[in-house]
Amino acid sequence: MLTAERYLTLYDRFGVASAGLPVEATLEELAETLFCTPRNAKLVLKKLEEEGLIAWLPGRGRGNRSRLAFKADKEDYLVALATSNAENGNYRIAFELLETYGGSTEARTRFVQWLNGRFGLHQETVGGHEDCDTLRFPVYRTVQTLDPGQVNYAFDAHLLEHIFDRLVTYDEQLERIVPSVAHTWSSDESATVWTFHLRKGVLFHNGRELTAEDVAFSFERLRRPGTANRWIVRSLDAVEIVGPRCIRFLLHKPNFIFDRFLCATATSILPRNYGGMSEEDYWLLPCGSGPFLLLSLSDHRIELSAHRAYFAERPLLDGVDIVILPEDCRELSTFGLPSILQTHDSDPLHPLKSAPSPDWQSLARLCKGCTLLTWNTNKAGWQQHETFRRAVFLMANRERMIADLGGERALAAYAIRPEDSLKYMPRAVSDEDIRTMLEGTGYDGQPLRLLVHDKYEMDGRWFANRIGQFGIPCKLVVAGWKEIDFPELINGCDFTFSGLVIAEDEICEIDFYEHEACVMNYYLDKGIKAWIVDRIDEALASPHAQDRWRIMRVIETRLRDEYYICFLHHRRLNTILHPSVKGAAFGSNGWIDFRRIWLEHAV
Numbered sequence: 001m002l003t004a005e006r007y008l009t010l011y012d013r014f015g016v017a018s019a020g021l022p023v024e025a026t027l028e029e030l031a032e033t034l035f036c037t038p039r040n041a042k043l044v045l046k047k048l049e050e051e052g053l054i055a056w057l058p059g060r061g062r063g064n065r066s067r068l069a070f071k072a073d074k075e076d077y078l079v080a081l082a083t084s085n086a087e088n089g090n091y092r093i094a095f096e097l098l099e100t101y102g103g104s105t106e107a108r109t110r111f112v113q114w115l116n117g118r119f120g121l122h123q124e125t126v127g128g129h130e131d132c133d134t135l136r137f138p139v140y141r142t143v144q145t146l147d148p149g150q151v152n153y154a155f156d157a158h159l160l161e162h163i164f165d166r167l168v169t170y171d172e173q174l175e176r177i178v179p180s181v182a183h184t185w186s187s188d189e190s191a192t193v194w195t196f197h198l199r200k201g202v203l204f205h206n207g208r209e210l211t212a213e214d215v216a217f218s219f220e221r222l223r224r225p226g227t228a229n230r231w232i233v234r235s236l237d238a239v240e241i242v243g244p245r246c247i248r249f250l251l252h253k254p255n256f257i258f259d260r261f262l263c264a265t266a267t268s269i270l271p272r273n274y275g276g277m278s279e280e281d282y283w284l285l286p287c288g289s290g291p292f293l294l295l296s297l298s299d300h301r302i303e304l305s306a307h308r309a310y311f312a313e314r315p316l317l318d319g320v321d322i323v324i325l326p327e328d329c330r331e332l333s334t335f336g337l338p339s340i341l342q343t344h345d346s347d348p349l350h351p352l353k354s355a356p357s358p359d360w361q362s363l364a365r366l367c368k369g370c371t372l373l374t375w376n377t378n379k380a381g382w383q384q385h386e387t388f389r390r391a392v393f394l395m396a397n398r399e400r401m402i403a404d405l406g407g408e409r410a411l412a413a414y415a416i417r418p419e420d421s422l423k424y425m426p427r428a429v430s431d432e433d434i435r436t437m438l439e440g441t442g443y444d445g446q447p448l449r450l451l452v453h454d455k456y457e458m459d460g461r462w463f464a465n466r467i468g469q470f471g472i473p474c475k476l477v478v479a480g481w482k483e484i485d486f487p488e489l490i491n492g493c494d495f496t497f498s499g500l501v502i503a504e505d506e507i508c509e510i511d512f513y514e515h516e517a518c519v520m521n522y523y524l525d526k527g528i529k530a531w532i533v534d535r536i537d538e539a540l541a542s543p544h545a546q547d548r549w550r551i552m553r554v555i556e557t558r559l560r561d562e563y564y565i566c567f568l569h570h571r572r573l574n575t576i577l578h579p580s581v582k583g584a585a586f587g588s589n590g591w592i593d594f595r596r597i598w599l600e601h602a603v
Contacts, residue, residue: 003044003053004077004097005097007053007054007072008100008101009034010030010034011074013033014033014068014070015070021069022055022057022067024067024068025068027066052071052072054070055069056068056069057069074105078097078107079110081094082098082107085097086111091300091324092325098111121133121134121135122134123599132318133318133319134317134321135320135321136320136322136323137322137323143297143302146286147283148164148229148266148268148270149227149228150227150517151228151229151265152515158591162291162304162320164265164269164290165202165210165268165289166180166181166262167182167185167196167215167262167267167269168185168196168259168263170260177259177260181269181289182198183199190254191251191541192253193248193250193251194258195246195247195249196247196249197245198210198215198247202289203289204271204275204287204288205287206271206275206287210289212244212245212247214269214271215239216241216247218269219239219249222266222267228517229511230516231510231511231514232264235251236249238250253537254541255540256540261507264511268288270286271288275287284297290310291310291314292304292307293305301323302320303320303322304320304322306318316595317597365572365573368417368501369416369417369499369501369502370413370421370567371456371459371497371498371567373396373566373567374498374564374566375494375523375563376490376491376494376522376523377523377525378525379491379494381494382446383448383494383495387440392472392566394429395434396466397466399412401568404462408572409570412568413568413569414426415567416500416509435471438470443471443472445472447472447474448467448473448495449475449477449493450463450475450477450497451497452476452479452496454478454480457476459497459568460476461476490522490523513532514536523564524564535552536552580599580600582597583597583598584596
C-alpha cells in the first residue's frame with residue numbers, strides 16, 4: 001500500500017501534465033515530494049521500477065537532468081487499487097485513496113458504479129454450490145456484541161435472531177407466542193413454575209443435537225453478575241433439567257408472561273460449555289442452531305449461510321453477506337448506496353433515493369418506539385429541578401423539529417408508542433410563557449452537555465440551537481458506536497438522545513427500564529428505579545393483559561409528566577427493493593427478515 005501511495009503522490013506532482021511522456025525531475029525534488037532523503041528516494045524509485053510502475057532515467061553528466069516516466073494510468077490504477085481494497089474489506093482505505101488522489105479523475109464515479117453493482121441479490125457459486133442466491137448489503141455500524149446476554153442494539157439483535165434459536169417466539173401476524181425449540185409448554189396456577197418440552201432433532205450448526213442441558217447452561221449464564229440482560233431472570237430461583245428434552249423454571253415471584261420473556265433475543269440458546277471451546281474462542285465465531293450459520297465475523301464483514309439442516313423452514317436465501325463500511329465513510333463518500341434493507345438515517349447528505357423505475361417495490365412502516373431525551377438525575381445540575389426540566393420540555397417543539405429536519409421523522413412523540421402519541425393533547429405554550437417559567441427557576445446560565453450518537457447529531461444540533469434561543473448554552477457531545485456506551489462519557493453529560501425500538505412489545509418496554517447497559521440505568525436515581533421495578537413486578541403478577549398495560553402506562557406517564565424523559569418523534573422505516581426481490585417484510589427490530597426473502601429469476 002505504501003508503494004501505491006508513493007506512486008500516486010509522485011504522479012500528482014510530476015505526471016499530471018506529462019500525457020504519459022517522461023518528465024524532468026531532480027532527485028532532490030523527488031525527495032522533497034516524498035518527505036524523505038535523496039538516498040531513500042532512490043530506494044523508492046527502485047521499488048517502483050521493480051513493480052513496473054515507472055521508468056527512471058537518471059541524468060548523466062553536467063547539465064543532463066533526470067527524467068521520470070509513469071507507466072500506469074493514474075485513474076485506472078486508482079480504481080483498481082480502491083476496488084482491490086474494497087474486495088478485501090478495506091473500505092475505509094478505498095474511500096481515503098479516492099478522496100486523497102481522485103479529485104481530478106473519474107475514479108470515484110467508476111468505483112461507485114462498481115460498488116453499487118456488488119450490493120443487492122445475486123446468483124453466485126459459493127463453496128462449490130451453483131446458483132446460490134446471496135443477499136449483499138452495506139451497513140455503517142460494527143456489531144457491538146453477538147452475546148445474547150449483553151445485546152442492546154437492534155442490529156445486533158436482528159443478527160442473533162438468525163444465528164440462534166429460543167424456546168418460543170412471538171408471531172407478530174398471529175399476535176401470539178408460537179413454538180420454536182420447545183414444541184409445548186405450561187405453567188402452574190401461580191405462574192411460578194414453567195415447564196417446556198423440547199423438540200427432537202434440533203441441531204446446532206456443528207451438528208450436535210440441542211438438549212435441555214444447553215438450555216440450562218444458557219440461562220445459568222444469563223444469571224451471571226455483570227450480564228446486561230439478566231433482568232429477564234431476576235425472579236428465577238432455579239433451572240431444573242427434568243429430562244433430556246424437558247426443562248423447568250422455578251420463580252420466586254409470579255410472572256404470567258414468563259413465556260413472553262423467553263421470546264426475547266437475550267434468551268437465545270447456546271451450546272453447553274460453548275461447544276467444547278473456551279468462551280473467548282467461541283465468540284470469535286459463535287455457533288447457534290438458528291436458520292443461518294455464521295461463516296465469518298470481522299470488523300468489516302459478516303457472512304451468513306443457510307442452515308441446511310434447520311429443524312423448521314429452511315431459509316429461501318442461501319447466503320447473506322453484510323459489508324460493514326466505516327462510519328466516517330458517510331462523509332468520505334458522496335453517493336447514496338441502494339436501499340436494500342432498512343431506511344437510511346435521516347441525513348440530507350444521504351437521502352433515501354426514489355425508486356429507479358416504477359416497478360421497484362417500496363416498503364414503509366411506522367417504527368414501534370420513539371426517539372427521546374433522558375435527563376441525568378444522578379448528576380448535580382439544573383436537571384435536578386423539575387420546573388427547569390419542564391421548561392426545556394416545552395421548548396422541544398416537536399412539530400417544528402420534524403418540519404425543519406424531515407427525513408425519517410414522521411410523527412411528534414408524546415409517548416413510547418405512536419398510537420398513544422396520537423391520543424395525547426399537548427397544551428400550547430408561548431415562547432414568552434416559557435421564558436417566564438425559566439426565569440422563575442433562577443437559572444444562572446450554567447451550560448448543559450448533551451450526549452448524542454452521531455446518528456442523532458442533526459437532532460442534537462437542532463435541539464441545542466433551540467434551547468440556546470432561550471438562553472441555555474448547550475455543548476453537543478457526539479460519539480460513535482464504539483464510544484457511546486462508555487460509562488464515563490454517559491455519566492459526564494446532563495442529558496442524552498436515544499432511540500427505543502419496541503420489538504417485543506411488553507418485553508422491550510421492561511428492557512428499556514431494567515437493561516443494565518441502558519441509559520435509564522445510568523440516569524434515573526435509585527429511588528425512582530426501585531419504584532419502577534415494584535410497578536413492573538405488580539404488572540407481571542397479573543394474569544390480565546389490560547391490567548399489565550395499565551400499570552406500565554403509570555410508569556411511562558410519571559416519567560413524562562415529571563419530565564425525567566421527553567419524547568421527541570416516531571420514525572418511519574422506508575426501503576426500496578428491486579422487483580425480483582420477493583417476500584421482503586420488516587421484522588420486529590426494523591430490519592427485513594432474511595429468512596423470508598427470495599429472488600425471482602428470469603425465465
